[in-house]
Amino acid sequence: MTACAQNVKGERSTYQGFALYSDIQYGPDKAHSFDVYTRSDFSNAPVIFMVHGGAWKMGDKKSDSVVKNKVKRWVSSGFVFISANYRLVPHANPVEQAQDLREALVSAQNQVYQWGGNPDKFVLMGHSAGAHLVGLVSGSVSDVTSIGGKPWLGAILLDSAALDVPLVMDSDHYRFHDQAFGRDRDFWYQASPYHQLRSDARPILVTCSSKRKGACDQANKFVSKANSMGIKASVLSRNYSHKGMNTELGADNSYTQDVEGFMSGLDSHVNRVVVGSEKLSADSETQTGPVRKLIQRIKERRAQREE
Template sequence: MICRARFTVQAGPQGTMGPIHNALHRATQESAAMYHRSTRPSHSSRAASLALCAVLLAAGQNVNAGIGDGGESPRGRWAERMRGGAAAALPAGVRRIADLPYGADPRQRMDVYLPAAGSPAPGLRAPVIFMVHGGAWRTGDKAMPKVVEHKVARWVPQGFVLVSINYRMLPDTPVAQQAQDVALALATAQQHAGEWGADAGRFILMGHSAGAHLVALLNARPAAAVQWGAWPWLGTVVLDSAVLDVPQFMAAPHLPLYDAAFGTDPAAWAQLSPYDQLVAGTPPWQFVCSTERPDQPCLQAESMARKVHARGSRATVLPQPLDHGEINGDLGLEGGYTQAVEDFMASLDPLVARLLRR
């Protein structure tokens, strides 16, 4: 078996399974063929497995949000249900500001989760966790339970503000503009932070899968985010990205999905690659990676961490025996995984450390 994934597919109109199911079916056939043509576990066979797993595992949490074959978007209906579910599950006293705009497009919206007690201490403003969902740069939503449920339940009652954003996606918006959306959302959230009792200088970026790639792009070259009005942030948690080194990934066998995201021009690959864009003096990094995936995403995490160290910044790699979806959904549950992420967060700022010790 090439990859372990758990997901269901929502049928489209007229009983069809919709384009996401069809794409996954074709992707599975193509990557399985590439994998089995290899006589030994070469770089190419591992790369083929990596590409397949990235799609299947990312789709595992997002496929029901895919665009149907016609009529109203199932993604829109599903997102509405998720928004209602997330609001209903809020811990006592936690408040949510839904769909705060940071641009004119309907996808350029954010949800803000506020602690009941307001300021974490007299004269202090709350730190902010800024979360970017995944979904292969094509689907997903800021209110999905795996994106917010356990993170809100864990950290907002401790005095953190949590911001979860949507952004424009493929096929209408290329990945470079998606990164700009994330930067603009960050700048907007920082501008509003004072209204929420939060500190614009105490943001921690966090993203999963495609969202992890996007926050990694910002952290690799912070000046790009500053151009969109963002202020410096404390650090970044990268949750299971398979494409930190885009040229290396794209040079190996991969699925057509990644051509849609990154194109076929090696020069463009470098522009979208956190590894290639990395500058000296970035905010600290934590790379969380799944050890359950045969595509071995920890290899890219370790390579990126080595380059971060060589450029004079701090990075930690946190391998976890969880699948791709669990890396996202289990964060915030009591246990060693959440504690290790909190240890990194605490290392970024004394107030963050103080709140996490309460």
């Protein structure tokens, strides 16, 4: 498919009352596409760029577990939300998938003005295999700027247990790890976020399920290395299942609030959006219940700090 034949604008519809631009192509393969969830009143809004999981061989950008709670909460409060697809195993290996996502990110940054977003205010996010891929992408700013992209504000890795790929492959592991990473040890290092992390990385939050074997150990190891390199990074553990670490994010709970706390610290504009200063309309009564509750909680916390 040539660039001029690609669907760069997307098909417009609605989702949860928000504008949805579907299947915006960023490359020649059918899988090279992303969806944009936004509002008509947005201008220079911050952007969440989300990558689905699925053992590197399945999954989709439109899955409820990927978008439902996140769109409801964050588009309501003032974020553009972008959900990206990429080629899957066996059509692309994880290193190639990460490159797909770098190109998707650059394409989204170049076009986001038309959806009311700000290309300088991106937050990267991914779950499971998507968290591993976001770990590869976010591990080096120069790998994105070298192909025309902009630095992002930070990255959130949701419950990946494959941040150190050689460690995974040298231990008991699932068959899908063999399908994704093969037997080439050199490739394991190329595909390992822990080993590909560079000092120019932006702040990173790594969440992990305390119910999942190895997830928090790898999260802590990754964050320890990042901190030793001067990268601001932290771990957030929760007693959710692996699936819950994705689906519960965006619901009205302390997990969502702690992730939002990380986002708030990235940028003053993002902080204003998180606390709900950009509302659905001038009438505060149009805010959703969770947003009103979040605003009240943050106001109470600020008041306590000032006492």
